[in-house]
Amino acid sequence: MDGADDKRPVTAENRTPRSAVVVNPVKVADLDEFRRIVDGALDAAGWPAPTWYETTVEDPGRGQAEEAVKAGAEVVFACGGDGTVMACVTALAGTDVALAVLPQGTGNLLAANLGLSNDLGAGLEVAVERGMRRLDVGVVGDQCFAVMAGMGFDAQMLDSTSETTKKRIGWPAYLVGAARHLRDRPMRVSVRIDGRPPLRRRARSVLVANVGRLQGGVRLLTDAEPDDGWLDVAVLTPRTLGHWLAMGWALVRRRGSVPRMEVFRARTVEIASNRPQPRQLDGDLIEPGRSLTATIRPESLWLCVPRPADDPDLAVDADAAAERGEQLIEEARRE
Structure with missing residues (x-):
């Protein structure tokens, strides 16, 4: 159905x-x-x-x-x-x-x-x-998500955030987890949108979103709509601490495009990495893997x-x- x-x-x-x-x-x-x-x-x-x-x-x-x-x-x-x-x-x-x-x-x-x-x-x-x-x-597989799926940095951040810290300070605990991985090396990924030729990038994270709000009320994807029949795919390619800071500042200000972030729309997206990566669905970690395929169910x-x-x-x-x-x-x- x-x-x-x-x-x-x-x-x-x-x-x-x-x-x-x-x-x-x-x-x-x-x-x-x-x-x-x-x-x-x-x-x-x-x-x-x-x-x-x-x-x-x-x-x-x-x-x-x-x-x-x-x-x-x-x-x-x-x-x-x-x-x-x-x-x-x-x-x-x-x-x-x-x-x-x-x-x-x-x-x-x-x-x-x-x-x-x-x-x-x-x-x-x-x-x-x-x-x-x-x-x-x-x-994704036999599981559904309502907000977003991700592969790479976003799942690393979740994995590195302790339950104790979350209970003590709430969502800012994720910033602590994120800081541990800002300088990690990027993954080589191919991203295939609706069966078209794959895009090849050196990315830190690929996010597949149905709606665009992150923890703390930050809107990562302002054009993502929950009932438009499309998934919004964000490919994040920061390489330096300066790139991360520029991305963060752009997200807070929410004016114009976000540097080091490409956004695509898809009904089906296939992501493949050169090495196993942590993965998450709606903020919940799933088994690491080298690929992630997501489809929309309108x-x-x-x-x-x-x-x-x-x-x-x-x-x-x-x-x-x-x-x-x-x-x-x-x-x-x-x-």
Whole structure:
């Protein structure tokens, strides 16, 4: 199935949707308290109690989300880090079941693109307000990603960032991991776009993006849209510390083109390196390899968003949703 059914999983007329929570218990400090708050907030919104599924080391969420779909869930809350969310994306792509994100990790890429940070109230409010978008997803092997896949420096940075540092200082911990690899030698890559002759580059990283926001709110790819049927491919070729600084400054200012970064659009992209490279999907490391092939699966995922407008920025109205979410949590605590 290339895309989801036209049916919306949750509408204003469906005031009591069935839901499930797929939670990584390692990411939640007090699971009983967390469950009480979520159950109470959904009850305050008029929703029935959700069914709860806990992830395991062997299954980070895909099997649990698939089980929730079979049990009749119309909304699945993914509660955890990047791995949990990506597993749920893979399970729900191509269905008419919506994904809502309750981020509990320290570096959740999809949550960053929704403007949710780790705000539980905002995540719940976004779901109960029934704002939804149908998104494209990227496919690598038997896994799907909603934000971006990458090979090279970006995955090295993730691999070098400790969980302890992330818990202590949040997303800036990735800058520490990045600093360790700024002077690493580039990889020789060929990048084939939609079967055309390959482009050959000495690159530090190749990113394949569905949406363009990185941690910290930085928009790497300003033209990337989540539902346009295209993947945006960024080839990064900095060679010196000065090149890195120029790239960083251009991204912060967001004026004109970014030096040492080429951008292409593709429905299928095949990346091959001269040596094995670290690789990642939606901020979650996968096995290193010498190649990465990604394809687009148009309009395959229903996603709960702050506002269902046709804006490439999925974080539109996130701050207002967070304020309303605080009220929802307070109402739940009074119950």
